[in-house]
Amino acid sequence: MSVIDLSKEIGIGIDIGGTNTKYGLVNHRGEILEKGNIKTDAYPTIESFIDALHNALLPIISKYQNGTKLVGIGVGAPNGNYYTGTIEYAPNLIWKGILPIAELMTKKFGIPCALTNDANAAAMGEMMYGAARGMKDFIMITLGTGVGSGIVSNGNIMYGHDGFAGELGHIIVRPGGRKHWSTGHHGPLEAYCSATGITITAKKLRVENPDSLLNEIPEEQVDSKSVFEAAEKGDAAAIEVFRYTGQILGEALANFIMFSSPEAIILFGGVIKAGDYIMRPTKEHMEKNLLPIFQNKVKLVFSELKEADAAILGASALVWES
Amino acid sequence: MSVIDLSKEIGIGIDIGGTNTKYGLVNHRGEILEKGNIKTDAYPTIESFIDALHNALLPIISKYQNGTKLVGIGVGAPNGNYYTGTIEYAPNLIWKGILPIAELMTKKFGIPCALTNDANAAAMGEMMYGAARGMKDFIMITLGTGVGSGIVSNGNIMYGHDGFAGELGHIIVRPGGRKHWSTGHHGPLEAYCSATGITITAKKLRVENPDSLLNEIPEEQVDSKSVFEAAEKGDAAAIEVFRYTGQILGEALANFIMFSSPEAIILFGGVIKAGDYIMRPTKEHMEKNLLPIFQNKVKLVFSELKEADAAILGASALVWES
Numbered sequence: 001m002s003v004i005d006l007s008k009e010i011g012i013g014i015d016i017g018g019t020n021t022k023y024g025l026v027n028h029r030g031e032i033l034e035k036g037n038i039k040t041d042a043y044p045t046i047e048s049f050i051d052a053l054h055n056a057l058l059p060i061i062s063k064y065q066n067g068t069k070l071v072g073i074g075v076g077a078p079n080g081n082y083y084t085g086t087i088e089y090a091p092n093l094i095w096k097g098i099l100p101i102a103e104l105m106t107k108k109f110g111i112p113c114a115l116t117n118d119a120n121a122a123a124m125g126e127m128m129y130g131a132a133r134g135m136k137d138f139i140m141i142t143l144g145t146g147v148g149s150g151i152v153s154n155g156n157i158m159y160g161h162d163g164f165a166g167e168l169g170h171i172i173v174r175p176g177g178r179k180h181w182s183t184g185h186h187g188p189l190e191a192y193c194s195a196t197g198i199t200i201t202a203k204k205l206r207v208e209n210p211d212s213l214l215n216e217i218p219e220e221q222v223d224s225k226s227v228f229e230a231a232e233k234g235d236a237a238a239i240e241v242f243r244y245t246g247q248i249l250g251e252a253l254a255n256f257i258m259f260s261s262p263e264a265i266i267l268f269g270g271v272i273k274a275g276d277y278i279m280r281p282t283k284e285h286m287e288k289n290l291l292p293i294f295q296n297k298v299k300l301v302f303s304e305l306k307e308a309d310a311a312i313l314g315a316s317a318l319v320w321e322s
Numbered sequence: 323m324s325v326i327d328l329s330k331e332i333g334i335g336i337d338i339g340g341t342n343t344k345y346g347l348v349n350h351r352g353e354i355l356e357k358g359n360i361k362t363d364a365y366p367t368i369e370s371f372i373d374a375l376h377n378a379l380l381p382i383i384s385k386y387q388n389g390t391k392l393v394g395i396g397v398g399a400p401n402g403n404y405y406t407g408t409i410e411y412a413p414n415l416i417w418k419g420i421l422p423i424a425e426l427m428t429k430k431f432g433i434p435c436a437l438t439n440d441a442n443a444a445a446m447g448e449m450m451y452g453a454a455r456g457m458k459d460f461i462m463i464t465l466g467t468g469v470g471s472g473i474v475s476n477g478n479i480m481y482g483h484d485g486f487a488g489e490l491g492h493i494i495v496r497p498g499g500r501k502h503w504s505t506g507h508h509g510p511l512e513a514y515c516s517a518t519g520i521t522i523t524a525k526k527l528r529v530e531n532p533d534s535l536l537n538e539i540p541e542e543q544v545d546s547k548s549v550f551e552a553a554e555k556g557d558a559a560a561i562e563v564f565r566y567t568g569q570i571l572g573e574a575l576a577n578f579i580m581f582s583s584p585e586a587i588i589l590f591g592g593v594i595k596a597g598d599y600i601m602r603p604t605k606e607h608m609e610k611n612l613l614p615i616f617q618n619k620v621k622l623v624f625s626e627l628k629e630a631d632a633a634i635l636g637a638s639a640l641v642w643e644s
Contacts, residue, residue, distance in 0.1 A: 153482070160459050166581070174497065261483050
């Protein structure tokens with residue numbers, strides 16, 4: 001009988017973003033042994049991009065070829081579909097249409113490749129190495145430029161019928177409300193609770209409050225960070241920006257909890273740097289809108305992964321899942 | 323090697339409602355061999371209720387004891403928890419607190435008993451015998467006096483962390499909206515799209531439209547059925563009652579789809595008898611609020627089970643699942 005020595009297995013985690021693609025060699029304990037990145041948008045075709053990735057990774061892989069076993073590749077990408085292994089119509093990538101990433105990677109590298117979307121990869125990372133270790137039911141919400149989400153139910157990423165489950169950023173939280181800049185829908189979560197949404201709220205509130213410190217911020221610098229600084233100086237309008245954002249986020253989280261009854265909600269991304277300014281109203285309005293059977297049960301926690309590493313770790317976690 | 327002859331196995335399905343409890347002996351093909359019912363609220367204690375159930379079922383079970391094998395009991399009940407086998411604080415049952423139904427039933431009948439809530443049981447029934455046969459991802463919505471739901475993800479009922487997942491009737495669809503008669507929350511789905519919600523909408527609209535036929539209905543008879551009859555006569559306010567209800571339902575369904583990406587949504591219950599008056603706006607607003615990747619993909623269908631049998635069938639389906 002041969003026993004597999006997991007400590008000797010390594011995987012490649014790749015996070016494809018619109019501008020940068022990060023990659024890393026990761027062991028089974030979630031330690032990133034090597035990492036690097038290439039420019040995503042510097043390659044006119046998906047094939048030339050994969051060639052470049054291969055060229056970048058080959059010297060690193062060679063370093064570890066004695067005594068370790070390279071098991072596979074995990075890729076997180078916008079609109080990445082786990083079922084089909086294809087990236088489908090990702091608006092922020094320069095390659096259009098349906099891209100058979102998993103198949104092309106497997107051909108090039110000669111090892112299995114699994115693909116999922118970036119938010120699901122983040123959830124995988126939290127489950128294997130982060131704040132959701134040991135949990136079988138949780139929801140991961142990424143509050144960055146947009147709002148992404150990965151839902152874990154009974155220990156598995158929820159993919160749904162076609163691989164597209166978990167688009168919580170596009171759930172309508174204010175029917176007839178703020179128009180989304182890209183989808184055109186009125187009132188989705190992302191229009192309020194992303195960094196982009198916070199900027200819109202801040203610009204609206206500073207017009208309505210001429211005395212606010214927010215009016216001293218140059219137009220193009222109104223963002224979550226500068227609003228936070230104004231809040232720290234006690235500016236009421238700045239504090240209201242986060243309270244308003246937190247209320248909407250909290251109401252949405254209550255709805256999510258009554259859907260899948262998770263043990264915890266893990267929050268990740270730049271927006272959470274506003275700390276209590278946003279988290280206190282979030283928690284308040286989440287609890288207020290829950291049925292009693294759900295109240296004071298669901299943990300609301302921040303990701304424990306370093307932002308720079310989380311995407312690589314999450315993608316690499318796919319290697320050991322499949 | 324012994325082969326289990328499934329055609330000889332039978333199970334008991336029990337549906338506990340606030341007033342009536344229905345039971346039936348069901349075979350593996352979903353045929354109800356025998357059925358009956360007792361009054362739920364005629365028994366002061368849960369123990370005396372179970373004694374009565376046992377007395378009612380014993381003669382039926384005896385009839386089938388030759389040549390068949392009684393495998394187990396499945397129970398659907400309000401606030402029934404699959405994980406714990408207990409009914410927890412069900413507002414419409416006369417027995418209060420936490421009731422260890424599964425344990426008491428197993429003791430009394432000497433065979434395994436599984437419990438779930440009534441909406442999950444209905445979803446099980448649809449999956450095994452109804453409109454969701456062969457589906458691994460779907461959402462069942464019951465539009466009756468209240469709004470119930472059962473969510474199936476990757477072939478399994480979604481129970482969540484604590485067994486309470488799938489309370490979609492309590493999801494807030496109109497923040498700050500209509501106050502729920504029981505929870506006190508503002509704007510939940512149930513406040514608009516249940517039979518109770520439709521009655522409220524109709525009473526509101528008939529006041530605002532003094533010429534409407536709705537004003538000819540006696541106060542205590544304003545319900546989904548009488549509003550439907552007025553709509554059939556071409557009454558604009560009556561038609562608007564269902565359009566408004568359908569819009570809110572459709573918006574909510576779009577949100578649910580972007581959560582779990584089901585293959586279909588199965589609708590059940592008295593409200594769907596309003597047919598196209600409610601379904602056309604439901605479908606329209608559902609599609610309108612979906613991201614393009616979800617549009618024109620999700621089937622919106624009615625239950626295929628007879629209303630009188632669905633609850634028994636659904637509960638009995640638990641027997642073969644566990």
